[in-house]
Amino acid sequence: MNPFERVRLGRTGVRVTRLGLGLAPLGGLFAPVGAGTARDTVEHAWKLGIRYFDVAPLYGNGLAERRAGPVLSRKPRGEFALSTKVGRLLRPGGADVQDIWAEPSGETPVFDFSGAGALTSYDESLDRLGLDRAEILHLHDPDRHFDQAVKEALPALVELRDRGRIDAVSAGMNQAPMLADLVRTGELDAVLLAGRFTLLDQSGADELLPLCADRDVSVIAAGVFNSGLLADPRPGARFDYAPAEPHLVDRALALRAVCRRHGVPLRAAAIQFPLTHPAVTCVLVGARTPAEVEDAAMMAAVDIPGALWADLRSEGLIR
Structure with a gap:
């Protein structure tokens, strides 16, 4: 494929490159990255031709947004698409502590899928990024907060779209059934599906992908390496953020x-x-160095x- 081809997102006017850069690793996912390397990585992605960047407050508890912002804020604003996410506010002493982030930011997330929380989250993301808007805004992991997300946060995102402060309403999750329920609201322009339509897991094709195709809702596929196993299959490699079980390692080796x-x-x-x-x-592919973006x-x-x-x-490795 041409990774730098621009394509339209759903029914919107947003155009993204076939290959986008996921910025979670730049927040120190599993291992420190450092601000300099993070910024060099974003800069190299731009040099290559990538024009879609995805971030979230959760990534490094604010570090990814702060590190990407100084690079993206110097680029011509009409030449790239940016997405960030709502559903967590960063606060000192927040309760949603995750041990996958290797660099401290001084803040931790607090779940908040209220309408006011969604609007606050968006504004605070823009402050960290040093930008005045994002094209795409995702509801982020509303698994345990689905009712509130639909009743409060989703209408807030729709209002932002109606007011022209964003161009596309989306939701990002590591599971497909709840994303399908969100698509059925009729309000989504896109979904970000992480790890559920990969060489190792095609469960997203059961219901979600056909539904999105029928309704012209774009699917942004993330987690294509399932946390690393498909990048380097071996014992000890991660699958969905945890050490992969032996049968998954064997399947990845058979794929290879x-x-x-x-x-x-x-x-x-x-x-x-x-x-x-x-x-x-x-x-979307995450990268933590310029060399990984190049690859x-x-x-x-x-x-x-x-x-x-x-x-x-024919060998039963994919559907």
């Missing part, structure tokens, strides 16, 4: 073996597989023969 028969790196197949479904508009762009551009997908299906 088929890819090697076709001369295709597993990373390339992992990045490009989500785009085999017509509902998927773009793929993602190279993998996204690898020519993958249709016979590879056919062999993976």
Whole structure:
């Protein structure tokens, strides 16, 4: 694929590149990154041609937004699309403490899916980024707060769209059924589906992807490496943020073996597989260094023969 091709997001006027940069690693996901390396990574993504960037208050508890902002705020604002998320406010002593962030920010998240909380979260994100707007705003992980998110936060996002302060309303989750329920509200322009339409997990295709295709709701596919197992399959690699179980490692190794028969790196197949479904508009790949961004762009551009997908299906490795 052409990773830098611009495509329209759902029914909106927002255009994103087929390959977007997920900024969670720049918040110190699992290991420190540092402000300088983080900014160099965003700068290199821009140099290569990536024009869609996704961030959230949760990522590094504010660090990812603060690190990406100084780079993006110097770029021509009409030339890229940005998404951030609502549902958590960053406060000293917040209760949503996660041990996956390696660098302290002095704040931790507090869940808040009220309408006022969503608006406050958006404004505070813009302050951290040093920007005046984001094109896309996601409800972030409303799993345990679904009713409040639908009744309060979602109308607040719709109001922001109606007022022209954002262009697209979306939701980002690690599960598909609740995203399908959100799509049925009729208010979403896109969904960000993490880890549920990958070479190892195609559960998003059960219901969500056909529903999105039918309603012209764009799917942004994230977590395409399932936290790393599909990037480097080996014992000890992570799957969905935890050490992968042996049967998943074996499956990833089997996927890699088929890819090697076709001369295709597993990373390339992992990045490009989500785009085999017509509902998927773009793929987000996280990177923590300029070299990782370079590799993602190279993998996204690898020519993958249709016979590879056919062999993976015939061997029962994908549907």
